[in-house]
Each structure stands twice: as C-alpha cells, then as structure tokens.
Amino acid sequence: MKILVVEDDLAVAQTLQILLSTYYYAVDIAVDGEAGLEMADAFDYDLVLLDIWLPGIDGFDFCQQLRATGFRMPILVLTAQDGGSQKANALNAGADDYVVKPFDVEELMARVQALLRRGRIKTQPILTWGNLSVEPSSCSVRYGTQLLPLTPKEYGILELFLRNPRRVFSARTILDQVWNSTESPGEEVVRVHLKEVRKKLKAVGVPGDFIKTIHRTGYRLNPSYAAEITSQADEPSTALQRVELQPRIQADCQLEPQGEEQRKTPSYETPKPGGAVAQDLNNVFTSILGIVQFIRLTQKGIDKATQERLLLLEAYAKRGASLVRQILNFKQDGNEELSSGA
Structure with a gap:
C-alpha cells in the first residue's frame, strides 16, 4: 500500500516515512499542498497523512480541493493544536480523522490501519x-x-x-x-x-x-x-499472525534530504512570528518523540540503562510539547493571530 505524507517540516516527514516503512507501506513525501495535489493526481495512494499548516495551500484547502476532484482515499490530519475548532474544520473540509502532534506512535499506527481498513479492506478483508x-x-x-x-x-x-x-x-x-x-x-x-x-x-x-x-x-x-x-x-479459523517486523531503515528512509524539493529546508536565520516559532518547536518535539518511540518499539535487546535514558528523553520531549501546545492554543483562542509557519 502507498501513503502520501504532505508535510513541509522535513524532520517530521522523514520520521513518518521511517515509521510507516517499518509497517511495509511505501511512502512518498510532498513538501507543500500544491506538490501534494500534483502527486495525488499522478499516483494511486491508499491514504494521505496531512499537516494543517502548510505554505501556500494549507491543509483545509488541500482537503477541499482533493475531495472536489473526486478523490476518496482516507485523509488523516496532523495538527499541533488540540482545540475542537481546528479539528472540526479539518473534518468538515473532508478529512477522516486527526492526530495531535506530537503523536504516540502506536496510536498513530492504529488510526492509520483503521482508516485503511475502512477505505479498502472492509470489503475484502483477506x-x-x-x-x-x-x-x-x-x-x-x-x-x-x-x-x-x-x-x-x-x-x-x-x-x-x-x-x-x-x-x-x-x-x-x-x-x-x-x-x-x-x-x-x-x-x-x-x-x-x-x-x-x-x-x-x-x-x-x-x-x-x-x-x-x-x-x-x-x-x-x-x-x-x-x-x-x-x-x-x-481448519478452525485462526487469526493470521503478523510477520515479525524488524526495523528496516532503507535508502528511502534515511534522515537526509534526497530529492531536489526535499533539499529546500527552511531558513531559520530570519526571525519568525511567535506562532511560527511555536510550530517549529512542536515539530522538533514530534520528530524526537517519533524516533525515540520507534527505537523502543522495534529494537530488541536494549540494555536497561539505555531504556531509562530513552524514557527520560521521551518524558522531557512530551513536557516540552505540552508547553508548546499551551502556547499554540493560547494564541488561537486569544487576540494574537496565529501564523501558519510549519
């Protein structure tokens, strides 16, 4: 199955690519909404993972344009804010589900698999x-x-x-x-x-x-x-056992830009508005948590001291992400306008 990740933050996009590839999915990355629409038109995807805050065409417009052209593949939205209004706007625009960044890896994969079952597998489970x-x-x-x-x-x-x-x-x-x-x-x-x-x-x-x-x-x-x-x-009906999934960080999952588009990383030298800085921080914590959880879930035989360090790093990242979300939700609900940065 093929999944399209539409995410302008390269670290988050490649973290998602690593996680999804471990579960045998082929993953493409689009760095903005316009590129995502072009790729959705050119290739057959079973699922779209979509960030809300994108340069140019944002996630809401992306959903509306994709649905308006007849595409019916499930769309799972990634949002940095856990306020009800943004989630409602995403669902009304045509999304099928949402996950708040930083996400729990197991919850993310459960939602991905649920949407894939709903989209294609429900009529032909085996x-x-x-x-x-x-x-x-x-x-x-x-x-x-x-x-x-x-x-x-x-x-x-x-x-x-x-x-x-x-x-x-x-x-x-x-x-x-x-x-x-x-x-x-x-x-x-x-x-x-x-x-x-x-x-x-x-x-x-x-x-x-x-x-x-x-x-x-x-x-x-x-x-x-x-x-x-x-x-x-x-024979008696038994549940099919899952193939033992070992981490498979292949050439297409390395944490290095590969295509010309992916090499266009944002410049951090220009001062950003507060909302955009908060979005960037949230993406940093999302990438850290994703990689830490990926290691904990897939690497066998990690010694106790390393496990404790990973748990500590995960706890700090979750705490940082919680503080960033409070800033984002405050800016959304208050008078200061939230800039769509990441």
Missing part, C-alpha cells in the same frame, strides 16, 4: 488466489497454513498481484506501485525481487508457474490456480 492468502491489515502472507517471511517490497508485489489478480503488470507499472517516487531503480530490480518472491513461494510448496511471465508484456497470477480448494476451509 485477499486470496488459490491457497495463497494476503491480509493487508497485518501484512501477513500465507500459503495454506504456512507463513511466508517477506521483505516489504516482496510483500508489496504479492499484494499488488492479489488485489488485481487478472491483470498483467509490466515491470514499470510494478515500480510505480510498489516503490516510492523518490527511488529510481531500473526494471531489473523488479525482476530480481520477483525471482526472490518465486523462490520463497516455491519453498513452501507453491508451483513454480504460480506467477506467470507474459513474453514482452509483464507478469500476472496464473489463472490455473485460482480455483484451488484451500486447506484453511477445513
């Missing part, structure tokens, strides 16, 4: 083709009762095929659907990944021609296996 089954909500793939260990890209390829079981995909189309737009691998990379997918499928008993190569055209699922009787039908 994708199947013969004995092969994919559960998008937990990124699980099974053949019969056997769980397949897959990388994020391998999982993405299989999910793409099972969502479109009778379609032929060219290598270029697979690149567009599974890789994010900041990556630029060649079509040979798709062939290498397909070879690995076939190898892992074969290891659990899947026929070698389960994924067919159509000469000079592309790849598709073999229709001969569509009507296989699954062994799961005669």
Whole structure:
C-alpha cells in the first residue's frame, strides 16, 4: 500500500516515512499542498497523512480541493493544536480523522490501519488466489497454513498481484506501485525481487508457474490456480499472525534530504512570528518523540540503562510539547493571530 505524507517540516516527514516503512507501506513525501495535489493526481495512494499548516495551500484547502476532484482515499490530519475548532474544520473540509502532534506512535499506527481498513479492506478483508492468502491489515502472507517471511517490497508485489489478480503488470507499472517516487531503480530490480518472491513461494510448496511471465508484456497470477480448494476451509479459523517486523531503515528512509524539493529546508536565520516559532518547536518535539518511540518499539535487546535514558528523553520531549501546545492554543483562542509557519 502507498501513503502520501504532505508535510513541509522535513524532520517530521522523514520520521513518518521511517515509521510507516517499518509497517511495509511505501511512502512518498510532498513538501507543500500544491506538490501534494500534483502527486495525488499522478499516483494511486491508499491514504494521505496531512499537516494543517502548510505554505501556500494549507491543509483545509488541500482537503477541499482533493475531495472536489473526486478523490476518496482516507485523509488523516496532523495538527499541533488540540482545540475542537481546528479539528472540526479539518473534518468538515473532508478529512477522516486527526492526530495531535506530537503523536504516540502506536496510536498513530492504529488510526492509520483503521482508516485503511475502512477505505479498502472492509470489503475484502483477506485477499486470496488459490491457497495463497494476503491480509493487508497485518501484512501477513500465507500459503495454506504456512507463513511466508517477506521483505516489504516482496510483500508489496504479492499484494499488488492479489488485489488485481487478472491483470498483467509490466515491470514499470510494478515500480510505480510498489516503490516510492523518490527511488529510481531500473526494471531489473523488479525482476530480481520477483525471482526472490518465486523462490520463497516455491519453498513452501507453491508451483513454480504460480506467477506467470507474459513474453514482452509483464507478469500476472496464473489463472490455473485460482480455483484451488484451500486447506484453511477445513481448519478452525485462526487469526493470521503478523510477520515479525524488524526495523528496516532503507535508502528511502534515511534522515537526509534526497530529492531536489526535499533539499529546500527552511531558513531559520530570519526571525519568525511567535506562532511560527511555536510550530517549529512542536515539530522538533514530534520528530524526537517519533524516533525515540520507534527505537523502543522495534529494537530488541536494549540494555536497561539505555531504556531509562530513552524514557527520560521521551518524558522531557512530551513536557516540552505540552508547553508548546499551551502556547499554540493560547494564541488561537486569544487576540494574537496565529501564523501558519510549519
């Protein structure tokens, strides 16, 4: 599945990219509302994560314009203020849910997965083709009762095929659907990944021609296996286990600007209005909390002293974020106008 993050603060955007990529999602970043609308029009996204305070087209206008053009993918708004009026404005503009920054990672992922289930998975909770089954909500793939260990890209390829079981995909189309737009691998990379997918499928008993190569055209699922009787039908129903998610900070998730647009970091030398400074501080705390929680949730075997330091850092960041939110809410409710800085 592909998620579009529309966020002008690069540190927050890349923190979100790291978190979401760990859960097997392909993530694109747009640094302003205009770029976000162009990317939403050019690519198929399953979810949009949207900051409210954006340069040019803000989050409210983004929602309205996206909905006005017929797009129905879920929109999860990120807001620095927890006042009811801003949340109500976002929902009225077309957003589906909201999270206050800094966010709790587990709560954020729960809301993301809930919106994805509501948007696409509710009508087809488990994708199947013969004995092969994919559960998008937990990124699980099974053949019969056997769980397949897959990388994020391998999982993405299989999910793409099972969502479109009778379609032929060219290598270029697979690149567009599974890789994010900041990556630029060649079509040979798709062939290498397909070879690995076939190898892992074969290891659990899947026929070698389960994924067919159509000469000079592309790849598709073999229709001969569509009507296989699954062994799961005669077994007690059990919840599919989630693939063990190890941290996968790939090339597209490094904390360094990658594209030309992403290198345009804001200048902090020019004095900013109080509201914009508060927004920037809130984004700093959001990034710190996101990375700390990411480490605590995904890294195994951290020693006790390091865990205590991480908890202390998290507590300080939460305290700082709480103070910033008080400033933002005061500026929103008082007479001083809040500047839309970050």
